[in-house]
Amino acid sequence: MRSRRWxxxxxxxxxxxxxxxxxxxxHVVQQPDPTDASFLSPTSDAGDGARLLADDLTGGGVxxxxxxxxxxxxxxxxxxxxxTIFVTTPGLMHPTYLNRMTSLPAEVRxxxxxxxxxxxxxxxxxxxxxxxxxxxxxxRPGCATDVAVAAGPAAVQRWRYDAxxxxxxxxxxxxxxxxxxxxxxITLVGAADPFRNDRADEHGNRTLARGLLGRTPSVIxxxxxxxxxxxxxxxxxxxxxxxxxxxxxxxxxxxxxxGDRSGETGPEQDQAGDPQDGEPGEGEGDGSSxxxxxxxxxxxxxxxxxxxxxxxxxxxxxxxxxxxxxxxxRLGAPVAEPLPVRVRAAETVRxxxxxxxxxxxxxxxxxxxxxxxxxRLAEHYGLPPDVPADEVAERVAATLGQPxxxxxxxxxxxxxxxxxxxxxxxxxxxxxxxxxxGQQNWQQGPDEGTLT
Numbered sequence: 065m066r067s068r069r070w071x072x073x074x075x076x077x078x079x080x081x082x083x084x085x086x087x088x089x090x091h092v093v094q095q096p097d098p099t100d101a102s103f104l105s106p107t108s109d110a111g112d113g114a115r116l117l118a119d120d121l122t123g124g125g126v127x128x129x130x131x132x133x134x135x136x137x138x139x140x141x142x143x144x145x146x147x148t149i150f151v152t153t154p155g156l157m158h159p160t161y162l163n164r165m166t167s168l169p170a171e172v173r174x175x176x177x178x179x180x181x182x183x184x185x186x187x188x189x190x191x192x193x194x195x196x197x198x199x200x201x202x203x204r205p206g207c208a209t210d211v212a213v214a215a216g217p218a219a220v221q222r223w224r225y226d227a228x229x230x231x232x233x234x235x236x237x238x239x240x241x242x243x244x245x246x247x248x249x250i251t252l253v254g255a256a257d258p259f260r261n262d263r264a265d266e267h268g269n270r271t272l273a274r275g276l277l278g279r280t281p282s283v284i285x286x287x288x289x290x291x292x293x294x295x296x297x298x299x300x301x302x303x304x305x306x307x308x309x310x311x312x313x314x315x316x317x318x319x320x321x322x323g324d325r326s327g328e329t330g331p332e333q334d335q336a337g338d339p340q341d342g343e344p345g346e347g348e349g350d351g352s353s354x355x356x357x358x359x360x361x362x363x364x365x366x367x368x369x370x371x372x373x374x375x376x377x378x379x380x381x382x383x384x385x386x387x388x389x390x391x392x393x394r395l396g397a398p399v400a401e402p403l404p405v406r407v408r409a410a411e412t413v414r415x416x417x418x419x420x421x422x423x424x425x426x427x428x429x430x431x432x433x434x435x436x437x438x439x440r441l442a443e444h445y446g447l448p449p450d451v452p453a454d455e456v457a458e459r460v461a462a463t464l465g466q467p468x469x470x471x472x473x474x475x476x477x478x479x480x481x482x483x484x485x486x487x488x489x490x491x492x493x494x495x496x497x498x499x500x501x502g503q504q505n506w507q508q509g510p511d512e513g514t515l516t
Contacts, residue, residue, distance in 0.1 A: 076386030084379055096256065099289050104152035104177065104259055106130055106285050111262035114152075118285070120274050127282045134161030135295065137286045141165075141172050147282040148173040152259070155179065158292040159186035170247040175276055177256050178223055184252075189245075191252070194224040194238075198371060200255035202267045207235035209242070211275035215268035222255035240272075251276060426486045430479045433490050437497045438475055444501050463500055471496075 096103050096112035106118035106128060118128055129144070131137035134157050141147050149165060151157065154176045165174055166187050176183075181193040200222040205212035212218075212235045221239030228234075232243025239254035253276070258269035277283050420429040442451050445459050457472040464471065474496055479486050 076390045077383055080383045098153040105287050113261050114259050116261050116264050117259050117273050126278050129284045131286050137284050140284045144282045146171045146280045148280045149284045151176050151286045153288050154183045156288050156291045160295050162187045166245045168248040172248045174248050175251045177253050192226040197222045200257045203237045205235050209233050215272035218268045218272040219257040220254050225252045427478050433493050434475055437493050440497055
């Protein structure tokens with residue numbers, strides 16, 4: 065019996081834990097792995113590939129140059145003129161290359177897909193990062209940029225970037241931000257969904273991806289799927305390529321490196337006429353607030369705690385519901401229901417008495433008998449069922465010719481922790497009711513005038 069009770073208690077929690085584990089595993093399996101060769105690859109037809117996007121760009125007259133390394137991409141950008149460097153896996157780049165990319169000429173656009181806080185810090189960008197969400201949300205654009213307006217809602221809000229210190233444009237609730245670096249234009253996209261084959265036709269993903277990469281005649285597609293080594297180690301070939309890409313003057317790269325340039329692209333730009341912190345300019349602002357958004361997820365209370373807290377609370381609520389269902393209990397106050405079968409009164413009394421005896425509830429047992437006695441006496445005297453016990457005691461005392469206090473003690477008194485005293489008190493209550501209702505003569509104790 066004990067083991068069965070334990071099982072009924074543990075089973076709901078085990079079911080909820082199993083469902084949570086299965087959900088987490090399924091989520092991890094469905095998330096694309098940047099180290100897979102197919103991830104956002106321009107030649108891959110897999111779900112997480114980007115063959116559709118590459119074909120769209122080529123069909124629109126955009127030249128797509130595929131690079132397998134950062135040094136190759138930087139060299140191609142230096143020779144291509146106006147171009148867009150599309151970095152699909154910024155977390156796999158070596159910090160040296162990422163820092164140099166943000167320092168490319170103004171005619172170069174740099175598009176980074178879902179960079180985290182560490183990646184942006186190594187790039188010399190002071191951009192606070194929020195997230196990630198469980199899945200990418202698709203809010204309205206909330207900005208006046210032509211690319212976002214043409215696309216409409218798009219699934220880019222998995223990471224959020226607070227780039228107010230750099231001015232620029234903030235769209236999709238900070239899921240997509242674009243600002244001028246030093247001097248390249250940098251675009252941060254909070255999710256890879258708009259560029260994937262299997263997500264291209266959802267929302268305005270395809271239009272947004274095509275618009276972001278199709279603004280220059282050439283797109284340098286960095287198809288990187290493994291972490292890059294340090295360019296200063298090895299044969300030095302990568303260092304020579306970087307030297308050629310920077311115009312052959314390595315000293316200029318060191319003197320005007322990313323550390324100094326990152327300072328130039330910081331909050332000091334506000335002095336040049338860019339909007340101040342907390343004052344979004346035209347086309348800026350949180351997309352969720354500008355276009356209505358979601359009043360629940362965008363509320364201060366929802367943002368005060370990470371999504372894991374709300375997920376934990378939801379799982380606890382489901383566990384409570386499962387426990388209630390497994391215990392066959394109602395959620396709320398007890399409700400009186402008819403018995404499914406008829407039960408003899410004697411069996412009910414014996415069953416209830418057995419429960420009281422097992423719990424040692426002598427006072428409760430006597431109180432049950434006294435309550436039933438008061439109801440029978442009230443009915444005998446024509447009194448309402450909810451009449452006070454004192455009034456019933458007064459009527460009975462007048463009938464018996466006994467003191468009211470003694471009668472009240474018989475009908476409302478307690479009992480000590482003794483089975484013998486409980487039996488005597490129960491017998492006295494039973495004899496009292498039978499005498500008053502005319503079923504038997506009243507029996508007095510050894511002392512005259514004492515109830516037994």
